[in-house]
Amino acid sequence: MNIKPNDERVKELSKILLKHQYLYYVKAEPEISDREYDALFDELTKLETDYPELQYPDSPTKRVGSDLDNTLPEVEHTIPVLSLDKCYSTEDLTQWIEKVVRLAEEKVSIVVEQKIDGASIVLYYSNGILERAVTRGNGSVGNDITENVKTIPSVPLHLNQNIDIVVRGEIFIGKKSFQKYNAESGGIYSNPRNLAAGILRSVKSSKAAAVPLDVFIYEGYIEGSDFSHVEILDYLDKMGFRINQQIGYFSSENKDAEAAKNLRPSWFFGNMNDIESFIEQKQKQRSSLDYEIDGLVLKVNEIPIREKLGYTAHHPRWAVAYKFEAPQAVTKLLGITPQIGRNGRITPVAELEPVELAGSKISRATLHNQDYINMLNLCIGDTVTISKRGDVIPAVEEVLEENHDGNKVWVLPDECSECGTPLKRDGAHSFCTNFFCPERVVGRLAHFAGKAGLDINGLGEKTVRFLFNKGFIKTPADFYNFNYELLLDEEGFGEKKINLIREGLNKSKNKPFPAVLTALGFEGLGKRTVEVLVENGFNKMRDILSAAKNKDIEAFALIDGIGDVLAELFVKEFSNSHNLDIINRLTDLGLKMEYEKKDNAKDKQIFVGQRWCVTGSFENFKPRDKAKIELKKRGAAVLISISSKTTHLLAGDGAGSKLSKAENLGVTIVDEKEFLKMIK
Ligand code: IVH
DSSP, X not given: OOHHHHHHHHHHHHHHHHHHHIIIIISOOOOSOHHHHHHHHHHHHHHHHHXXXXXXXXXXXXXXXXXXBOOOOEEEOSSOOOOOOEEOSHHHHHHHHHHHHHHHOSXXXXXXXXXXXXXXXXXXXXXXXXXXXXXXXXXXXXXXXXXXXXXOTXXXXXXXXXXXXXXXXXXXXXXXXXXXXXXXXXXXXXXXXHHHHHHHTOSBHHHHHTSOEEEEEEEEEOTTOOOOHHHHHHHHHXXXXXXXXXXXXXXXXXXXXXXXTTTOTTSXXXXXXXXXXXXXXXXXXXXXSSSOEEEEEEEESOHHHHHHHOXXXXXXXXXXXXXXXXXXXXXXXXXXXXXXXXXXXXXXXXXXXXEEXXXXXXXXXXXOSHHHHHHHTOOTTOEEEEEOSTXXXXXXXXXXXXXXXXXXXXXXXXXOTTTOXXXXXXXXXXXXXXXXXXXXXXXXXXXXXXXXXXXXXXXXXXXXXXXXXXTSOSSHHHHHHOOGGGGTTSTXXXXXXXXXXXXXXXXXXXXXXXXXXXXXXXXXXXXXXXXXXXXXXXXXXXXXXXXXXXXXXXXXXXXXXXXXXXXXXXXXXXXXXXXXXXXXXXXXXXXXXXXXXXXXXXXXXXXXXOEEEEESBOSSOSSTHHHXXXXXXXXXXXXXXXXXXXXXXXXXXXXXXXXXXXXHHTOEEEEHHHHHHHHO
């Protein structure tokens, strides 16, 4: 039996990897290089693949997610997951503090924390191991999203001690990460909070793993302890949780603050009179943070006083949220229109009584999806608040007053409102699956001509919709063949506008191949994926089409950053006769169907047509990705594993199984010295 040594090694590797994940993601103080980390990770993955019985629920490999479907069952919380009472002015806050001090009847301290604007989560640990991650839901029942949460590197999969503990926290995505991810996804997410909440409900945890989610833990429930809140936070921190360090502690007795300073020198300590200026200062810092906060939370520090103050059904009386004002307005919900995106996704849109908000007149706001509507209990006729967060699309935030017409919570119809096709639910969203649904066609045409596509002057969404409704334009090529003179009699189509469109269309013929590929709007082909394809040898439409025609899924799947799911989609999209017709017609019209590199790069294209794989470590390329960049710059495709199609293996020190596989397959093996000569 050699199971035991393997089991021991798995446990040892897990321990080491979890420690380094913690140092890297929670503490931001890595102790080993990426390469060393990768080697350990690869070793553990291999053992787990070879011996599935050694896959433990807290394995650090869970961080990469899986392609298996998660369903999101409902589970009951073992603690009441309450919300927070809110206040909006410092006067209200002062009153709240005074009341707490009065009711406490003993010395009391207040902790001020940032109110993170993300998705609320409850983590259940049993015997030190993360057993379950559950959304807040309605406070007593939430959705089990454990598999998705396990992919978040700053969520500990197991703790430093084998204890049973429940913690609450907020999952969020940083502002910069949000911008990057949203741009790559075609700008479909209105703000970081909705992206985080949406991704956490993904049916495949590999999807969650692809988004840089993060967590802050702010409450811990430890049975039998007599810790105060700050002591709990300190304890949670030591246990491996990520705790927000922007904390203020304010005591009704000065000497307490002095004593508490020893706990965490980085926290702010003061007396009750310091709260107001602390809040002012925190409010000023808001815009410079890399994550969204929508206020501050004030909490009583002493647990016995918390118990004394008690709870309402909705919130504890020992805490209050001081909300920063997001530009908000109050209006009435007149109706809800399901909007159909080009990929078929349905977004319910609120039709509102027009109202001024942050300088513009608003009559529509997003409702995201049915779950969001259910969460708000939203009915037509309700009086609602709407807000604009981070200057993006306005959203309906909450119901202020229920309607008096007896309307019930609005429910998305079973069929597409445009074409009648039954809707299909996938994760949090519903989809119209009819490729030729008129709304989807308009969406594709508007994408082709819009900012994310070829950005053609004069062909904004309104014009595209008009041209489609009139029956003039059905596919992208029609834009180029249509005689715009015919529109001179139509309102809004003067000589000037028509010239603008013509000029825009001519310019679009010079847009580079990646822009054309993105403009096609095929499934899975966002801007970032197009870049990856083009960088890895697919810089001619011809080559893409021939790989798709030969059903050569591997040719796409082996590219770093593509994978099986996208590869299958590409083969489907680029062999579908409707799409081929679009491509042929655009080719005939003279749109760019291959990528011409700039002149200064031309003489360096020494690896064109070659398919390289990189393994081991290198003196001159640290991290290894630097070697991949050199290869791609010179036209090579860089693949993640060796196959019969690989032409070259760049092998560094410690090259393992890839080297022997390459040798067996007769792949040309290049070492670092030789490689340096080649690229000189
Ligand atoms: S304490 C029983 N602390 O705000 C007390 N909540 O609007 C529970 N939130 O559902 C909440 N940052 O998701 C607390 N530092 C913080 C928080 C925080 C964000 C969220 C939390 C809660 C919501 C209430």
